[in-house]
Amino acid sequence: MKNLSSFRPCFLPSLLFCLGLGLFAPLKAQNAFYEALYLAQHQQNIQQLAKLKHLINFTPQERKQINLVNNFLKKPFNIYADTPNLTVLRQALHKLATAPRKERPQTEDGALPEVSTLIPAPFKKFSRFSGIRNSDFYKGISKYIAAEFKKGLTLSFFDAFEKAIGGTGELQILFPTTYEALKTRDPFRFPALGTRWKEIFHQDLQNIVKNFIHYIDAPNPEAGAKASFLTLDFARQLKQNNQFQYLKLGDDIASKLIDRFHPVDLMNYLDLKYFQNPTRQYRSVGALLHKLNLLQTNLRDTTGNIWINFEQFNRLNSSQIGIFLGLLYQQSPQVFGDMKTKVAQNNAVHPTKAKQYLLQQILPVYEGLIKIQEFEKSKGKNLYDQEYGAHMQNFADLLQVADQKLMSRSALTPPPPEGSHLTQTNNFSKDHVLQKTLNVYKSIHQKEYNNLIPNMSKILLQMLNQSEKNTAFVRLLSKLDQYGSFMIGVVNAQNTTQLRDLLGTVITSSGSYLRKRTSLRTLSLSVHAGYYASGELLEYSQTWGVNTGFTIPIGLEYTFGFTSKHKPSKASKNYFTQANRQRFYKGSSLGIFLQVIDVGAMMNYRLFDNQTQTLPEEITFQQILAPGASINYGLKNTPLTIGMGYQYMPQLRRVDTAATGKGTFNNAHRFFLRISWDLPVLPIWASKK
Structure with missing residues (x-):
């Protein structure tokens, strides 16, 4: 066979120019070195050309070059009538990469066929999957399945x-707008978690307390x-409580x-609503x-302050007192x-008692008023933004002090139940309903919604x-x-990604x-x-x-939790009532597990004296499918x-036997x-009773 090309001596600049062409465009280089690199690099593709030469529309010249180059690669020292033409060969390889093909043979290692073989040839040029790699396709399919599964999960x-x-009246009472929206939604339409919801x-959420109050004031028969x-009966009783x-x-x-009610306006409003109410x-x-x-009104100032200052007092x-x-x-x-x-x-003033009353009863309330006034001045524009919680708490503290100092019988702390040995306190604590209500509003205003439901x-x-025992x-x-x-x-989600991930977060919590x-x-x-x-056959x-x-x-797992009538040594809220008796979860379970795939199969190894194993270069779904x-x-x-x-193992490993020396999957x-x-990935259903 003649040389593929001949090297012609040239000056140094010309030599550098030729080397540059060889590095950046080896197909056009006219010397045996670069042509050898090219043929070696594309040898497998050239062999594929021979297999598909009757399936792809090659020209007679291209078919001739395909045969010639394949023969040359097998026996490079034969004498051939023609010299391989790499320009024509390159055109044939380009057709292999881009032209639609009628079929592609199954890979030797048992891998699934390429995606393009699933598409009829006349439609391949219109398909987005034309020429796509298996790994990318399976990755895309898994993402698609996950996305569709999440959509189905959202609907469910x-x-x-x-x-x-x-079916729960209490939820209808607290979330009436949500209830109406869910009733009127289209059950066959995917509920995109956008602006509407x-x-x-x-x-x-913002009106959760008002919704509760509205029901007690005007009970809804459907929810009740x-x-x-x-x-409905309990609502009527609670209204008098x-x-x-x-x-x-x-x-x-x-x-x-x-x-943004001013504290003075707020006190006037509360006086009008709660004291001057004709219903009493x-x-x-x-x-x-x-x-x-009345007290704050008579301590008002005529200057720029709301109330008189300490010097005036x-x-x-x-x-005068x-x-x-x-x-x-x-x-x-x-x-x-x-x-x-x-x-x-x-009916005459006792000077000593009057001064004592002023200092012990009036002064603490006056100090509470001044605290609110000075807090407003110091915070300015931030009062109703960052400092709203503290401002509201100052007002609650003022009520508490007024209840302690001005009332002979506490108005904020009801008397203890009859027969109770608890002593009555004359102030309200963090456990008071009023304080808990303020805590709910703090959560709403400061957008600390994670504290909203616990406080409610x-x-x-x-x-x-x-009781929590109920x-x-x-x-x-x-x-x-x-x-x-x-x-x-x-409500808290800031972007579509957070909304998309929300459902999984809520459920997997x-x-x-x-x-x-x-x-x-x-x-x-x-x-x-x-x-x-294991033992393996x-x-x-x-x-x-x-x-x-x-x-x-x-895979899917169905579990049974173990229970006992005996309370565990450690306190537990995980119990249920059966036949009017409490049963406690023991903390253990028994499960039936039906697996589909085993991605850990890629990591295992076998202990055979006369056998060795290797993994295929490409891992396909067929090779991790492991039902059991x-x-x-x-x-x-x-x-x-x-x-x-039991587990049926996939065709993942090539086992070489000593007898034959050949490997098979x-x-x-x-x-x-x-x-x-x-590791539960997705809880589907659970029963507590």
């Missing part, structure tokens, strides 16, 4: 949400009929301050608010009657007079937490191994990542061997499980014992 979640709120959820605790007064008072204080519904708390409003001498207190009494003898008994003697649950727990009430709070957290997540250990029955998509030891050679290695099977079944025991209060079962039957880490 909304269906469950609608069913839960439709964001606004709906935000409206209900479906309520387990907030029944002092706790409801405190709830309304907290709602009025917080909402009016959010609306709020008589006890109304007297406190009227008394406070300190100017009051004994006679008596006159000041007398004027207060004259404005409302009804509410200041107790003051008269403390400072007057025969505390209000319900107290006002409904329930399993029915605990289930109600669980629903409120689950769906309330979802609504909060939608309750999808840890603990869900299996603290439920009677569960169904979930799970992963059991761990280590196994190779199909090809029908030989048995010992096999150990890593395993990461993925096992029984798993979930150890108490730990994600560790011990399992035993083998399936195998594996009977194993496994210790694994329980």
Whole structure:
């Protein structure tokens, strides 16, 4: 055979120019060195040309070059009539890469065919999958399946949400706008978590206290009929309860301050609503608010300050103090009657008692007013933004001090139940309904929505007079937490990525191994990542061997939680009532696991004396498909499980036998014992009873 090209001597610049052409465009280089590099690099593709020369529309010249070059590559020292023409060969290779082909042969290692073979030839040029690689296709398919699964999960979640709120009167009461939106939504349309649902959820979360109050004031028969605790009868009883007064008072204080009411205007409003109300519904708390409003009105300043300063207050001498207190009494003898008994003697002022009353009873309230005034001045424009919580708390503290100092009988702390040995305190603490209501509004205003549902649950727990031992009430709070957290997540989401990931976050928050250990029955998509030891039978050679290695099977698991009538040594809220008796979860479970694939198969190894193994360069779905079944025991209060079962192993390993020296991809039957880490990927269903 003649040389493919001849090297012609040239000057140094010409030589450098030729080398440059060879490096950057080896196909055009006219010397044996670069042509050899090119042919060696494309040898497999050239061999493929020979296999497909009748399937691709090659010209006669191209077919001739394909035969010539393939023969040359097999026997480069034969004598050939023609010299290989790499320009023509390059054209043939280009057709191989770009022209639609009628079929492609199966790969030798058992891999799945290329994606393009699934598309009819006439449509390939219009298809987005033309020429796509297997790895990219399977990766894209997995992403598509995950996205579609998440869509289906979203639809299922909304269906469950609608069913839960439709059957639970308390949720309808707290989230009326959401309930109406869920009732009227199209169940066959994907609910994109966009602006509409964001606004709906935000409206209900922002008005959660008002929604509750509205129901007590004007009960909704539909919601009341479906309520387990907030029944129509209970709503009528609660309306007469002092706790409801405190709830309304907290709602009025917080909402009016959010609306930027001045403290003076707020006190006038509260006086009008609670004391001067013709129904006299709020008589006890109304007297406190009227008394406070009269006092602050008579301490108003005529200068730039809201109230007189300490210097002016300190100017009051004994006679002026008596006159000041007398004027207060004259404005409302009804509410200041107790003051008269403390400072007057025969309807005349007792100077010592009057000064003592001013310092001990009036001064602390006055200091609370000045604290509000100075706080407003110091914060300026930030008062209703960053400092709203502290501003609201200052007003609550003022009410507390006024209740302690101005009232002979506390208006904010109801008397203890009859027969109770608890002593009555004359102030309200963090456990007071009014304070809890303010905490709810703090969460709303500061957008700390994660604290909103817990604070509202505390209000319900107290006002409904329930206990955490009541399993029915605990289930109600669980629903409120689950769906309330979802609504909060939608409202808090700042972009589409956060919205897209929200559902998985909400559901998997309750999808840890603990869900299996603290439920009677569960169904979930799970992963059991761990280590196994097994006996394995190779199909090809029908030989048995010992096999150990890593395993990461993925599949569906159905579990049963173990329970006991005996309370565990550690306090536990995970219990349920059966036949009027409590049963406690032991923290362990038994599961039936049906696996589909095992991605850990790529990591395992075999222990055979006469066999070795290698992994294929390309891993396909066919080679990780490993159906099987096992029984798993979930150890108490730990994600560790011990399992035993059967697994059909994929064609992942090429086993070389000593007899033949040839390697083949083998399936195998594996009977194993496994210790694994329980990783629920997606909880599908659970039953607590």
